[in-house]
Amino acid sequence: MFYKKETNALSTKVEFQGKWIPFPTYYNLTNKRVLYVFNDYEQKKLILKLFLASNLETAICEKDFDDCFYHFTLLGIFQEGSILVRLNQQLVKISSEDLSIISSQEWHFRGNLIGFIDNHNFFCIDSVARSHPYFLYIYRWHEDKFIPIHHEELKTQPKKNAGFFDMGEIIKVTSLGQNRYCCHIHNSNPFEFKLVILEINQKINEVKELNQIQPEAPNTEGEPYYLGGKYLVFPNGYLLTYYPHHDGLQIWDPVAGTCMKQWNWGDLELPECFNGRNANIEVFPDSIHLLIYVNNTLFLFNTDNLAMKIIKGTGEVAKFLKLHILTGGYGMVALRQGNELKILSFDLPEIKYERDTLIDSQRFFRLAAHRANIPRELVDLIILRTITPDAKNLLATKSSDTAEIEKEQSALTGIYKY
Numbered sequence: 321m322f323y324k325k326e327t328n329a330l331s332t333k334v335e336f337q338g339k340w341i342p343f344p345t346y347y348n349l350t351n352k353r354v355l356y357v358f359n360d361y362e363q364k365k366l367i368l369k370l371f372l373a374s375n376l377e378t379a380i381c382e383k384d385f386d387d388c389f390y391h392f393t394l395l396g397i398f399q400e401g402s403i404l405v406r407l408n409q410q411l412v413k414i415s416s417e418d419l420s421i422i423s424s425q426e427w428h429f430r431g432n433l434i435g436f437i438d439n440h441n442f443f444c445i446d447s448v449a450r451s452h453p454y455f456l457y458i459y460r461w462h463e464d465k466f467i468p469i470h471h472e473e474l475k476t477q478p479k480k481n482a483g484f485f486d487m488g489e490i491i492k493v494t495s496l497g498q499n500r501y502c503c504h505i506h507n508s509n510p511f512e513f514k515l516v517i518l519e520i521n522q523k524i525n526e527v528k529e530l531n532q533i534q535p536e537a538p539n540t541e542g543e544p545y546y547l548g549g550k551y552l553v554f555p556n557g558y559l560l561t562y563y564p565h566h567d568g569l570q571i572w573d574p575v576a577g578t579c580m581k582q583w584n585w586g587d588l589e590l591p592e593c594f595n596g597r598n599a600n601i602e603v604f605p606d607s608i609h610l611l612i613y614v615n616n617t618l619f620l621f622n623t624d625n626l627a628m629k630i631i632k633g634t635g636e637v638a639k640f641l642k643l644h645i646l647t648g649g650y651g652m653v654a655l656r657q658g659n660e661l662k663i664l665s666f667d668l669p670e671i672k673y674e675r676d677t678l679i680d681s682q683r684f685f686r687l688a689a690h691r692a693n694i695p696r697e698l699v700d701l702i703i704l705r706t707i708t709p710d711a712k713n714l715l716a717t718k719s720s721d722t723a724e725i726e727k728e729q730s731a732l733t734g735i736y737k738y
Contacts, residue, residue, distance in 0.1 A: 349416050350401045366392045368419055383419040395434040425465050433493045435501045437522045453477050454490055456527055470525035476516045479507045496557035506548050513549030517574045531577035538566035552603045565597050590628045593617055
């Protein structure tokens, strides 16, 4: 049974023209808030709103940006919650408490390949021109502005062929945690799906390439195929890779560069209404489950036992537009009804139970580790790595009496085993 409600405060009346359908975008903030971003195509302005994750009915505050409708890009969110945007060739830092502007400075980079190192440092990946190599630039917050402190050319570059339209590019950068990042290289050949894993040591400004991940190209059997591969990041930093029009999916350990698990939708026992092609997939920020939309229906997929369930009680999402997941097992769907955008929210009891179990397990583990005289710093490190295979071995090498702890460690890693 899934609880459902319409959050009218997030619904927005808009004017639809032809097939162009605007929809809001949502971002989870670290202070248990949700940032709402909406492009108002009628008034040519951008609207930002802040909501509490526990109350999506009433906005805490709202801010409109005029005369920047076509020149606004949200670059990312710092760990402490501050929002970084590009606004009319300005780099703007915005407070997540009241949406006030903290700083503004000139910004000449054209792309949005941004990675956040900590609360004071971030990096940007960009090339001077289409035919030039990509560089990584590190910036640091200093006296109310960001200053450049380091730059270097990336070791692995997209392919640069002879034709103008036959050149690769870096199209996405995503944090994997622990100062590791995934760079998606898209070449003109859609089958060349490559992910480059970087690690940044901010103390010495060192950029190290750890691995390259290149999933096997699908066999299309003569079908026209134009879409490249996609990837999503699990809470433990593992990667989910797939091709939108293909049946196969893989889970990777980015540090080891190895495939931990793979499956084909066609090999599983799935509901008859499920079709893996063109599925819209999202990863929960605190769970091993996937939230999938396909054929006007929402599904919950467990990547551990490969079980699929239909999310009932939401009705048919006939005009699905956008999917978003809040922490704590709550889902959100933006859908079109006439000339209005409706936001449907629902909770998933399985996710909530799994999250609460993990929290309780970590509390137990901390107590057991304290009794075994394991340093707190090591405990923090182990908990960060409890969802990786090497966590149990790390613990075993630091304690001789580990029976009780290993039992709990098995329960923790079992939740995220692949």
